[in-house]
Amino acid sequence: MPKCIIDGKEVEFTPGQNLIEVARTAGVEIPYFCYHPGMSVVAQCRMCAVEVEKMPKLQTACSMAPTDGMVVKTKSEKTLKNQKAVMEFLLVNHPLDCPVCDQSGECDLQDHSFKHGDAYMRTTEDRRTYIDLDMGPVIQKNMNRCIHCTRCIRFGDEIAGIHEMVAVKRGNNTEITTIDGKQLQTQYAGNYADICPTGSLTIKDFRFKKRVWFLKKTPTVCEGCSRGCNIELHQDADVIYRTVPRTNMEVNKYWICDEGRFNYQYVHDADRVITPAVRTGGTLEMSIWKEAVTAARETLKGKKVAVLVGSDLTQEEGKLLLDFSSKQWAGSQAFHFGTPGITSAAQDTPEDKILRRTSKTSNLQGLEKLGYKGFTSLPHGVEAVVVFRGGRAVVPEVKGIPVVGVGVFNRKDTENYAAVLPGQSFAEKDGTVVNFEGREQKIKRAIRAPRECKGLSEVLMMWSNL
Ligand code: SF4
Ligand code: SF4
Ligand code: FES
Structure with a gap:
């Protein structure tokens, strides 16, 4: 491999890498503004200019590919003087x-001004x-x-x-x-x-x-579609404030779409059912776990049940539900659901030329791997339905028979439900999801769920033992 010398250190590089990236591999930071590794190089800001031996003028590191034996000085007097001058120029119009x-706190201008700028300016x-x-x-x-x-x-x-x-x-x-x-x-x-x-x-x-x-940062995976873009959730005191992309060159590079970015908002929706609830008279009323689980069990008891499992649930949850439903409701059929019009991974196609996919949940591929079939309509003779949902999957309309919901629901969507047992969203649990290419990825808990919302394994344990 060819080598160059950066600040006296011999550094190997791959031909085609620019000096900023080569220096980074050697632990040398060259400050820059206009360069971004995911886009074309324009060498406009001049902040990355460095001294290169045998070249009379400073060279912009973003646009320079090193050659074998090249000697680069990123801390020379000339380089530092240029950095101060560029900072002074960029701050001529910048407000304080x-x-x-x-x-503030994650600003390149602020950081470079502090590290490479001058305390005084002449303007x-x-x-x-x-x-x-x-x-x-x-x-x-x-x-x-x-x-x-x-x-x-x-x-x-x-x-x-x-x-x-x-x-x-x-x-x-x-x-x-x-x-x-x-x-x-x-x-x-x-x-x-x-x-x-x-x-x-x-x-x-x-x-x-x-x-x-x-903000505390949790690396996790977007659940907005079957791409599974890598993201960070930023939270404080169990409130999510934003989602930002996490670089994964094989899945989403440096980017995410707006739908995925703002998807987390439902987690804090004031309409979310966050306590166990039982239909009493015509309305869904707050209850306690023991009563709600009893009411849910009674609703389904002795009936032919269809089990609907959201493709927004994890592999671990999907597996658990297969075992649980075959024991609990012998002869029942379990289906996955998630996006209207998409009943199998074969129908999940690109929505644009960038990232978005037509399946709007994170684990369609995974549930199919576990053996779930897509929901199209209720099988003949079904007398009750139990819906397990992570918070994102769109529940198919079920009319005329009792429904029990387990997981994340909004009150307005559960008007005909007999009972709701509140669960945890993608931001409130750990698990595995499988994206459209079959890539297994981990979601990580970023915040604690509201107090009465329980993990699926705990709910199923209560269901079996109460
Ligand atoms: S500083 Fe921000 S707004 Fe201005 S050109 Fe750069 S990216 Fe665009
Ligand atoms: S493309 Fe899909 S996975 Fe990626 S950010 Fe958007 S919704 Fe999320
Ligand atoms: S990063 Fe702006 S000129 Fe190189």
């Missing part, structure tokens, strides 16, 4: 609003100011904070496949906006905020809700 900026001119721009349901732009790195423009063009972000005007008046000020169209708009190295593009849903340093 870190205390009220959502990016005496007024900073340019703009009113915040509403870019649609997901993004709000604060142009004052923009450093014109053009990552957002490239994301639209190269990843989202839609030319909607542009730079207008020139020089000090350059402004990032959407074409004709239209709202963003992409289903992947949240990524604009993720890649913006400053607090210029913010996610409306997260704006001003939490300082990022209070």
Whole structure:
């Protein structure tokens, strides 16, 4: 393998890697703004410029592929002087609003200013100011904070496949906006905020809700479709504040879609059934576990039962339910359900050219591997239904016979249920899901479920033993 020398260290590299990445493998950080490993290189910000022996001028590390024997200095006087100058230039117009900026605490501009900038600047001119721009349901732009790195423009063009972000005007008046000020169209708009190295593009849903340093991060898997994008859930005190992508080059690269990003919101829905509930008279009333399990059992007792299992449940839960239902309701049939119109993995197709799939649950493939068949209609003679659901699967309509729900439900969806035994959502438990390619991935508990919501194994144990 060819080798170059970075800050006196000999480093092996793969031809084609740029200097930023090669330096990273040697533990050397070269600061940058406009470079993003998932998009084209434009070498605009000049922050990554380093000294390369035998070259008279500094070279931008993002656009430079090292050659065998090349000697690079990332801490030389010339390099450090350039970094200070670039920081001073980028901050000429940047407001001093870190205390009220959502990016604060995870801002490249803030971090590089602290590490590589100067405590003083010479400008005496007024900073340019703009009113915040509403870019649609997901993004709000604060142009004052923009450093014109053009990552957002490239994301639209190269990843989202839609030319909607542009730079207008020139020089000090350059402004990032959407074409004709239209709202963003992409289903992947949240990524604009993720890649913006400053607090210029913010996610409306997260704006001003939490300082990022209070957030605890849990690596897990999105349950929004059968792709199984890798994500982090960020929470504090058992409240999820946001979802961000987790890089997995084989599943989702650096990105997630908006549907997956905001899917977690149902976990905190005020309408969620979070205590055991039993139908008394015409309404579903709060109850206690013992009474609700008894009522659920009585509802199904002696009847021919159909078992509907959401493909938003994990492999462990799916396996448990197969064993449980064959013992509990001998002769019953168990079906998976999840997305209207999709009754088998063969019908799960790409929804676009990026990530989204038509099956809107995370474990369709997994339940089919366990032997579940897709639900189409109730078999002849079924007298009662028990539905197990993780929180995302769309429950097929069942009319005229008693229904018991176990898992995550909203009150409005359980109007005809005889009993509901509240369970845990994907954010509140551990487990395995299998994506559309057959890849097994782990979901991890990020928060504690509301107190009365129990794990499936505990519910089934109560069902058997009470
Ligand atoms: S809005 Fe953000 S990503 Fe877009 S050019 Fe400005 S700083 Fe870069
Ligand atoms: S593409 Fe699917 S798995 Fe990925 S973030 Fe969107 S909904 Fe989640
Ligand atoms: S990261 Fe290299 S010039 Fe911006």
